[in-house]
Amino acid sequence: MPNYKLLIEYDGTDFAGWQEQPDAPTIQSEIKSAIQKITQQKINLIGSGRTDSGVHAKGQVANFRIDRKLDTYRFPHAVNSLIPPSISIRSFEEVEQDFHARFDAKKRTYLYIFSRKKSAFYNRYSFLNKEVFDMNINNLRDVSGLFVGKHDFTSFSKKNTEVNNKICAIEKIRWIPRSDRIYFFISADRYLHGMVRTIIGTLLKSIKESDSKNYIHKIFELKDRNVAGESVPSNGLFLYKVEY
Numbered sequence: 001m002p003n004y005k006l007l008i009e010y011d012g013t014d015f016a017g018w019q020e021q022p023d024a025p026t027i028q029s030e031i032k033s034a035i036q037k038i039t040q041q042k043i044n045l046i047g048s049g050r051t052d053s054g055v056h057a058k059g060q061v062a063n064f065r066i067d068r069k070l071d072t073y074r075f076p077h078a079v080n081s082l083i084p085p086s087i088s089i090r091s092f093e094e095v096e097q098d099f100h101a102r103f104d105a106k107k108r109t110y111l112y113i114f115s116r117k118k119s120a121f122y123n124r125y126s127f128l129n130k131e132v133f134d135m136n137i138n139n140l141r142d143v144s145g146l147f148v149g150k151h152d153f154t155s156f157s158k159k160n161t162e163v164n165n166k167i168c169a170i171e172k173i174r175w176i177p178r179s180d181r182i183y184f185f186i187s188a189d190r191y192l193h194g195m196v197r198t199i200i201g202t203l204l205k206s207i208k209e210s211d212s213k214n215y216i217h218k219i220f221e222l223k224d225r226n227v228a229g230e231s232v233p234s235n236g237l238f239l240y241k242v243e244y
Helices: 027-039 074-082 137-147 195-206 212-222
Strands: 003-010 056-065 087-095 107-115 149-152 167-177 181-188 237-243
Touching: 003 027, 027 056, 027 074, 027 087, 074 087, 107 195, 137 167, 137 195, 137 212, 181 195, 195 212
Parallel strands: 056 237
Antiparallel strands: 003 056, 003 087, 107 181, 107 237, 149 167, 167 181
């Protein structure tokens, strides 16, 4: 049975996240519905990760299997013609039978964008926060180093998460300042529900503490979401890249 891989980008503003839900518009349901309409077959569309409501993607990856060969040139154009303009299939290819978009992913990178000024174009895709531009970027980088490596991220995930294993390995965190934007990148093997936005919010809060590093150490030790910082808004977050 042929296995097909999709590279997808989307504006998540008007969607309740990636994961299909019974009474809400989602990215997965829009793409799945279009594919099934074209092929007249039911499929299981597997995503590399479940982005939350309002979160965007530049490099979401998905795959599905179907018992027929598809034209890898024409098929993505057909799908794009049926899905909303805010979702786009960037590439489409046949892959190995055992490829799994979620379980085979080695590293996922998220991007978060801060804006200094209100912008008609960036409003949907960044967090307008002038305060972060007054913070010492080197201090933010220094404290961010505490998150790199393998840790228990219980304090940085939503309380209702059903995942038992809270251990994640963060490979890299980068802060890249520009004149009116600050770009935050984080790369890890996996993430818990709400983890990235909570880490960012906690880092911003830590800079205001008298001992930023001790503040972070205590949050890790307590394993309690209540002691971490408030999550930053979803509109600045992008699933940037998935690597296999």
